Amino acid sequence: MSGEALLLVQDVWDSDPELFELIQKEKGRQLYGLEMIASENFTSLAVLQCLSSCLHNKYSEGLPGQRYYGGNEYIDEIEILCQKRALEAYRLDPAEWGVNVQPYSGSPANLAVYTAVVEPHGRIMGLDLPDGGHLTHGFMTATKKISATSIFFESMPYKVDPHTGLIDYDMLAQTAKLFKPKLIVAGISCYSRCLDYKRFREIADENGAYLFSDMSHVSGLVAAGIIPSPFEYSDIVSTTTHKTLRGPRAGIIFFRKGVRSVNQAGHKVMYDLESKINQAVFPGLQGGPHNNAIAAIATALLQSMTPEFQTYQQQVVANARQLCEGLQKCGYNIVTGGTDVHLVLVDLRSAGITGARAEKILEDISIACNKNTVPGDKSALNPSGIRLGTPALTTRGLKEQDIDKVVDFIHRGLQLSKEVTKVSGPKLVDFKRVLKEDNTFVQKVHQLREEVEEFSRNFPLPGYPDY
Numbered sequence: 001m002s003g004e005a006l007l008l009v010q011d012v013w014d015s016d017p018e019l020f021e022l023i024q025k026e027k028g029r030q031l032y033g034l035e036m037i038a039s040e041n042f043t044s045l046a047v048l049q050c051l052s053s054c055l056h057n058k059y060s061e062g063l064p065g066q067r068y069y070g071g072n073e074y075i076d077e078i079e080i081l082c083q084k085r086a087l088e089a090y091r092l093d094p095a096e097w098g099v100n101v102q103p104y105s106g107s108p109a110n111l112a113v114y115t116a117v118v119e120p121h122g123r124i125m126g127l128d129l130p131d132g133g134h135l136t137h138g139f140m141t142a143t144k145k146i147s148a149t150s151i152f153f154e155s156m157p158y159k160v161d162p163h164t165g166l167i168d169y170d171m172l173a174q175t176a177k178l179f180k181p182k183l184i185v186a187g188i189s190c191y192s193r194c195l196d197y198k199r200f201r202e203i204a205d206e207n208g209a210y211l212f213s214d215m216s217h218v219s220g221l222v223a224a225g226i227i228p229s230p231f232e233y234s235d236i237v238s239t240t241t242h243k244t245l246r247g248p249r250a251g252i253i254f255f256r257k258g259v260r261s262v263n264q265a266g267h268k269v270m271y272d273l274e275s276k277i278n279q280a281v282f283p284g285l286q287g288g289p290h291n292n293a294i295a296a297i298a299t300a301l302l303q304s305m306t307p308e309f310q311t312y313q314q315q316v317v318a319n320a321r322q323l324c325e326g327l328q329k330c331g332y333n334i335v336t337g338g339t340d341v342h343l344v345l346v347d348l349r350s351a352g353i354t355g356a357r358a359e360k361i362l363e364d365i366s367i368a369c370n371k372n373t374v375p376g377d378k379s380a381l382n383p384s385g386i387r388l389g390t391p392a393l394t395t396r397g398l399k400e401q402d403i404d405k406v407v408d409f410i411h412r413g414l415q416l417s418k419e420v421t422k423v424s425g426p427k428l429v430d431f432k433r434v435l436k437e438d439n440t441f442v443q444k445v446h447q448l449r450e451e452v453e454e455f456s457r458n459f460p461l462p463g464y465p466d467y
């Protein structure tokens with residue numbers, strides 16, 4: 001075979017062993033570690049097969065039936081199938097809701113929503129990032145506009161009550177009256193309670209604002225019907241498809257159609273979201289849709305309508321509750337005192353551990369999670385909590401009794417971090433140095449890591465066996 005032909009047909013392990021070795025190392029990390037990052041999951045073989053299919057090759061700018069390129073007969077069918085399943089999965093009437101399945105991911109989806117319905121420098125309100133919101137809900141600090149959603153739009157955050165950790169809806173209602181936002185975002189990246197969409201709707205209505213629900217974190221739970229759905233009260237709903245929904249890394253936007261309201265003269269005011277949102281996605285912000293991802297969303301949505309998926313989501317929540325109770329029994333404080341969903345936020349202040357140290361030591365023992373601010377934290381740079389989620393572990397088949405074991409590993413890791421701190425003093429660099437150089441700790445960490453990995457490797461990973 002000629003060299004030129006070889007380039008096209010060789011397996012990646014033959015053509016690029018250097019890269020393939022890194023992919024395999026990552027596979028090993030996923031297999032031997034405990035993945036507790038709340039926004040992650042292990043997607044199915046079917047989704048991975050769509051992602052690496054021939055659909056990747058095709059350009060199809062525009063919507064089904066209105067493409068800028070030829071050859072889109074089957075691509076159109078795939079996108080229409082995906083749209084249909086998206087509406088079915090969330091039990092939506094196509095007369096009332098439309099959907100765009102082209103967003104490349106969650107952040108572009110959200111930017112498309114604002115671009116569609118809020119004029120430049122128009123006003124939006126979202127849950128503050130340190131209180132559990134997402135960057136794309138308008139995040140900025142006192143000195144810097146961080147997210148483009150705060151650069152191109154004027155954002156005002158709402159907050160959680162620092163004592164209860166629960167969203168302060170009264171404060172949101174008061175501030176919204178003053179700020180008069182064009183759009184209010186109901187959505188979370190780190191909040192362990194169900195949202196009160198009815199209350200959000202009332203506040204939006206008091207101000208003539210759109211209610212935009214970003215259900216990215218909980219869209220799998222919503223599809224399974226085990227937590228309240230945002231659709232009843234929202235004008236627009238976005239989601240990523242790779243978190244609890246367990247699909248590919250991509251995004252979806254749902255928008256209302258039909259009558260928005262009836263004015264004082266008795267005339268119907270119609271929604272005009274469909275063309276605005278479709279045009280914001282393309283040509284406003286994106287080019288060619290990722291057809292491989294759209295097919296993968298379609299197949300993930302098909303899975304989401306099965307009884308097995310519902311059982312999976314129930315187990316996700318049962319595992320999160322078990323995790324929460326287990327940690328509470330070990331004496332840890334859980335923000336809001338519990339969880340209704342797939343994640344828990346652990347407040348480590350009373351345990352005398354910082355979020356960064358906890359994240360570091362858990363990473364060293366092969367448990368992946370992230371440090372997170374907790375209500376009342378003085379500095380977002382030095383957060384006092386960790387966020388732990390159960391979607392990925394549940395996909396691997398862990399049940400409540402396995403979560404008890406996980407709690408034990410976490411507790412032992414956190415206790416060890418206290419021992420290290422006694423030697424290192426308060427600075428994180430010293431903590432890391434002691435962890436790396438002090439032989440006693442090196443050994444203790446090694447031992448615990450071996451135990452975690454021994455445990456973890458018993459639970460299979462979906463996908464291809466070796467990569």
Ligand SMILES: Cc1ncc(COP(=O)(O)O)c(C=O)c1O
Pocket residue numbers: 039105106107108110134136187188189214215216217240250
């Ligand atoms: C609530 C929420 N919205 C949007 C996003 C952004 O998604 P992506 O990372 O795919 O851009 C995230 C990601 O974590 C999220 O938690």
